[in-house]
Amino acid sequence: MLRYHALMAMPSRLLSVTRTLCSAALKFDGAVSMVQGASRGIGLEFVKQLLENNDKGHVVATCRNPNGSTGLINLKDRFAERLSILQLDVTMENSIEATARSIKETYGRLNLLINASGILSIPEVLQPETTLSKVEKSSLMLAYEVNAVGPILVIKHMWPLLKVGGGYGTEKDVAVVASLSARVGSIGDNRLGGWHSYRSSKTALNQLTKTISVEFARKKDPIACILLHPGTVDTDLSRPYQRNVPQDKLFTKEFSAQKLLSTINNVKRHDNGKFFAWDGQEIPW
Numbered sequence: 232m233l234r235y236h237a238l239m240a241m242p243s244r245l246l247s248v249t250r251t252l253c254s255a256a257l258k259f260d261g262a263v264s265m266v267q268g269a270s271r272g273i274g275l276e277f278v279k280q281l282l283e284n285n286d287k288g289h290v291v292a293t294c295r296n297p298n299g300s301t302g303l304i305n306l307k308d309r310f311a312e313r314l315s316i317l318q319l320d321v322t323m324e325n326s327i328e329a330t331a332r333s334i335k336e337t338y339g340r341l342n343l344l345i346n347a348s349g350i351l352s353i354p355e356v357l358q359p360e361t362t363l364s365k366v367e368k369s370s371l372m373l374a375y376e377v378n379a380v381g382p383i384l385v386i387k388h389m390w391p392l393l394k395v396g397g398g399y400g401t402e403k404d405v406a407v408v409a410s411l412s413a414r415v416g417s418i419g420d421n422r423l424g425g426w427h428s429y430r431s432s433k434t435a436l437n438q439l440t441k442t443i444s445v446e447f448a449r450k451k452d453p454i455a456c457i458l459l460h461p462g463t464v465d466t467d468l469s470r471p472y473q474r475n476v477p478q479d480k481l482f483t484k485e486f487s488a489q490k491l492l493s494t495i496n497n498v499k500r501h502d503n504g505k506f507f508a509w510d511g512q513e514i515p516w
């Protein structure tokens with residue numbers, strides 16, 4: 232809390248901004264986290280662990296169809312006071328703007344933003360390509376729109392709300408933005424080829440995130456923007472492609488989310504713009 236004489240020494244415009252932030256922040260002691268892409272899979276597991284592991288933390292979970300996510304509805308029954316569920320489709324920018332307005336009105340800030348949404352395949356619409364001859368313009372554009380453009384627009388609209396105090400607690404000196412990428416998005420690590428649309432959409436997400444991180448650093452904005460590879464995780468996304476994955480390399484969503492939250496919680500300012508695997512190791516671009 233700011234002391235009285237410190238408030239009196241402030242210019243009036245800054246004072247009114249500070250009063251607004253203080254009055255909003257006063258209602259909520261703990262960190263305010265947003266998980267985008269929270270209906271199922273790793274995103275839903277992030278919401279669960281953030282709520283279970285921090286009894287003061289508030290979580291805003293967003294998804295395309297809140298009424299269709301039984302996982303989120305069950306969590307709302309358990310954590311009615313600390314969980315908000317909002318509708319957001321990353322391909323609809325007005326839904327992103329509406330979410331930012333709602334968070335501003337209710338909480339006044341965000342300490343942690345996780346972009347967990349993503350697509351790899353959609354029956355009859357999008358299939359991971361095995362050869363150049365299967366590459367279609369529509370698949371490339373769809374993967375870029377959902378996996379690269381969408382998460383960046385989310386960061387753009389949440390940026391004014393991002394304040395220090397990320398991770399589980401409120402002790403950090405940076406707000407954290409973590410987007411789920413994939414190791415296959417690494418150009419340096421590309422030895423197998425294939426999956427042109429998904430792979431290159433994650434590469435685009437990586438470059439856009441790196442570019443944002445440079446701007447945050449240049450403006451001395453205390454935000455650490457990172458990319459995370461969750462490992463191969465047993466979810467709807469990976470299920471059709473798990474046949475050749477050794478059992479010990481196929482993670483549960485509980486294990487992966489726990490490892491990623493541990494990395495998020497340990498993020499320091501100098502980690503801004505880095506790409507980490509589930510075990511905390513940096514991945515080459």
Ligand SMILES: NC(=O)c1ccc[n+]([C@@H]2O[C@H](COP(=O)([O-])OP(=O)(O)OC[C@H]3O[C@@H](n4cnc5c(N)ncnc54)[C@H](OP(=O)(O)O)[C@@H]3O)[C@@H](O)[C@H]2O)c1
Pocket residue numbers: 267268269270271272273274294295296319320321322347348349350377411412413414460461462463464465466467468469
């Ligand atoms: N699972 C893995 O092995 C693996 C490996 C590497 C990277 N990843 C990345 O990790 C992230 C999470 O994957 P997952 O395995 O949890 O996948 P998942 O179980 O298929 O969940 C994907 C999530 O993305 C959401 N989504 C899709 N399109 C959206 C849109 N237009 N707007 C908002 N949300 C949208 C889905 O919502 P709906 O329910 O509405 O469809 C769902 O909540 C993804 O970015 C993925 O690329 C996963």
